[in-house]
Amino acid sequence: MSQPIELPRWIDIGVLPLVNLGMALIVAGIVVAGIGLDPLQVITLLVKGAFGSRAGIGYTLYYATTFIFTGLAVAMAFHGGLFNIGGEGQALIGGLGASLAALAFAQRLPTALMLPLMVLAAAAFGAAWAAVPAALQAWRGSHVVITTIMFNFIASALLGYLVVNVLKEPGNMTPESRSFEPSAHMPGMHEALGWLGLAWPKTPLNLSLLLALAAAVGVGLLLWKTRAGYELRTVGFSPDAAHYAGVRPRRQVMVAMMLSGALAGCVAINELAGVQHRLLMDFVAGAGFTGIAVSLIGRNHPLGIVLASLLFGALYQGGAELAFEIPGFSREMVATLQGLIVLFSGAMATVAAPTLARLYARARRPVAPKPAGVAHG
Template sequence: MSQAKVPAWVTIGVLPALNVLVAFIISAFLFMYIGISPIDAIKTMWTGAFGYSDGFGYTLYYTTGFIFTGLAVAVAYHAGLFNIGVEGQSYIGGLGVGLVCLSLGDVAPWYVVFPVAVIAGGLFGAAWALIPAYLQAKRGSHIVITTIMFNFIASSVMAYLLVHTLKPEGSMATETRVFAEQSWLPQMHQIMAFFGVDMAQNPLNISFIFAILCCVFVWLLIWHTRWGYEIRSIGSNPSAASYAGINYVKVVVITMLVSGMLAGFFGVNVLQGELHQVKLNFVEGFGFTGIAIALMGRNHPVGVFLASLLFGFLYQGGAELSFDYGVDRNIVVVLQGLVILFSGALEHMFKPSLERFYLRVIHRLERQSAKGEA
């Protein structure tokens, strides 16, 4: 049974769906253990995430942030780089977004501030990824170690700035002043109201559209450009790629810059779109969750979008579950952990059996077809 005979949709589509299904089945036993009907729990989560406009808006708002961090991890992975520093790159990228909103927000409207904030967020995020990229490409320092270290450095830098530099005078809160209202991104309920569609107020904003455009950009970059070919070549076999004339140092640096840039866009959604000020720890672990999203999505933009939607559902549905049943929020973290466990760490547990089953079914169908023709 050759792996080549198994179509891509089996391992890319069916296998992740099977992993998620098993994770939810295990979760059902967890709910039974704490005295909650699994059917009632999933109904509550589904209704809270998709059943009304307010909840759906929050789901897509969380999805937007996950798309940025998931794409950042996915791009690096195609070059064989495991970028664990998306959390720090998102944090520093948010600093760039915040500085633009603080400086231009008082004198320019949102449609002027938005593109500048996007550029600043991307540049700050890419700059934070540059040093680990250089150390990996030129010095052989492992990207996992350096990016993890830079997460801690980013956290310390942001804490210092918010305590000593960016905090308004006389304030005790570790946050900047609120951005000028004219710099706030339009939210979807405002846009829908313009077209006569009534939608409950929620933080979903136009950066969701920008996130979709980023998915298209990554798809074009990785599979339809020369750079993308070089990135995938380095990721598949660095020695062979270098022998073929592909510059390893250049590809690694460019890939990490793109990865950091995508991570830096995270701040546009959260800061300019919802919080309207820079706060301590505003990333809230989205960068680390992006690793799981990239793994679940098989590092493809479509898969990243679907995985982001799933985690958006878990975030918003879990909040509704906590509100209705008084379930500890840590239970929701356990659910996320189970999804990550079966989609990441145990990804290949079902793969051999699934492939054997598929090939067995195809072989049986071919024999029946041959008998029918005879």
């Protein structure tokens, strides 16, 4: 059996994902050329659509905000030795919690109190939904991959029932709740920058981006700067060694999954409080599963996850522009590009690692001094 390749942390987080991304883009270019399109034109339009205007940047960052939350959720569970595939359901239930808080209290509370309450409700409901698979894993041995997948379907069915039969606005044929009061609206980035005298086009981007970045910083500090984070990572690396050292693995399973669920639940703040301003049945739209790819590409590190989220945000926004600009380019081609990125960054993530390790070792190898010249008489 081959031994894992040990790379410096900065290469593992920064260089290896870029190499994998480059290989994915090369293969994607070959595929694009195979259907009769110019790969250079496609990449140029994709980048221009994602970053070529302030409106494009706004949409890219809006998508990236959601992916930061779901990517961090996957990474938090991963560091505890768990593979949480339930981010989709946890985000849905988090949206239920945030919406219940908004519908119940927004008429009586100001924005300064309402928005933190919605964040707490979204995180609490997402954590509670993740706690059940965590308990089944910790005390009954049920595999968390299976239970979290099943809980996605249960969350979708539960939310659908509540929206249609309990929360739907009377007289509205669309399955959605009534609109939130203005105090439950997360300010848009164009509004926030307007307060500072800066002009910005109106896009779905809102101040949830700052919440997502704060969550990334918080996850990094928790995992690598606190005793609790060290214990969690110890359990993820070796449960038996952690138990021998006095760490309780069952407790860490619960902590890792509940924190993961809380992060996934915060997707609702970006989507519902920031954009929709009402509870919808499928507001997550697959972001929970995209978070798995984001975490893989980001090597389960908060900084890498932020950069990977930006990449996927650019693919979503740039892909929409491509489908509009090039008649022969469809959304399925964007999905193909995403799949290639996941392939090279997930299943084939370490293919380039041996080469990088050899190059790094060669660069660090001391240069032998030249022999002293021999005097000639």
